[in-house]
Amino acid sequence: MARTPFHPLDHAWPDQPADTGLLAGARVVDCQTGATDGQTLYIGDEIPVKRGAEGWHWLVVHIMEEPIEGQVELWVDPDRRHGLSAGHTACHLTALALNEALAPLWRKEARADSLGHPDFDQLAITSSRILNHGSRDVYRLGKSLRRKGFDPAGLDLAALTEQVGERLKEWIAADAPVWVDCPDEDLTARRTWRCLLPGAEASIPCGGTHLTSTGELGAVAVEFALDGDELAMTTRVARG
Known part of the structure; x- marks a missing residue:
């Protein structure tokens, strides 16, 4: 089927599981x-x-x-769709907050995200998986990223967790509108996630499903873990 309410698993970037x-x-x-x-x-x-x-x-x-x-x-299944949409929206917001928090660790000019911060999320990501009311992203911190100008020596996970968490609280409290732009109905159309955050509009290329506002998230918790040259970020959305 070319037209369907079901969201399929994308074989090229299988971050969001299929609808049931x-x-x-x-x-x-x-x-x-x-x-x-x-x-x-x-x-x-x-x-x-x-x-x-x-x-x-x-x-x-x-x-x-x-x-x-x-x-x-x-x-x-509306419950599964909602859970995955919540996880995906939280994943994007957390990535933007992470980029902002890590901006001081860049020693060279790097490609910026839509909010003007070095795009650590896109430059370092190796895998992303959307979960039911959450997500897990893994980033590389090895030589290739260091050559791009990122210095992981100053990485403080406790401070990072606090800073990202505070930014998420601010964005959720703003109840900012969220939507997906799609130029046409073709399955191959390039879709863009957008969020009208306070003072700026954020955008990320994305073919997944999402909530309609940040306020629908309620609360989001984020955890970080280091394993050698990898940084893992787990995001969890509190269920109402």
Whole structure:
């Protein structure tokens, strides 16, 4: 299907898990991106081309235990969708707060995020996973990042946790609007997450799902852990 309420797992950047739910009353086992050249359907990691390849059509594949034909009703699990949307919105806000907190540790000019701070999140990230009401991101702190100008010697996890947490409280209290810009309905369209924070509009390329305001998060806790040349950040959204 090219149009569906289900959010599929993106094989290229599998940060947000697929939605679950029902199709014609039957359970959707999995939901992934697919692509076809008009003859063969490829699913997930099987896809041999990049998005936008000429002659290819992209679609959402609903994997069922048994095939179903005809016009059907689709139902997405609202609790799972909300939990993943909360986790994804909190993930972006935390990344922006992290960039701001780490800005003094840069010794060279680096590419900036939409708020004007060196974009540590995008320059150092190795993996990102959206969880139910949370997320986990892992960043590299090795030689390649040091060559870009980042100095991890001054990293203080206690101070970092406090500073990021305070910024998150401020942004959540502002109840800032959140939305996703999409130029068209095509599955390959470049989507952008946006948030009208106090004094500035934040933006991050993103194809996931989100809440409609920062105030919906209620409260967000963040934890950091160092393991050699890796920094792990875990974000948890308090459930109402």
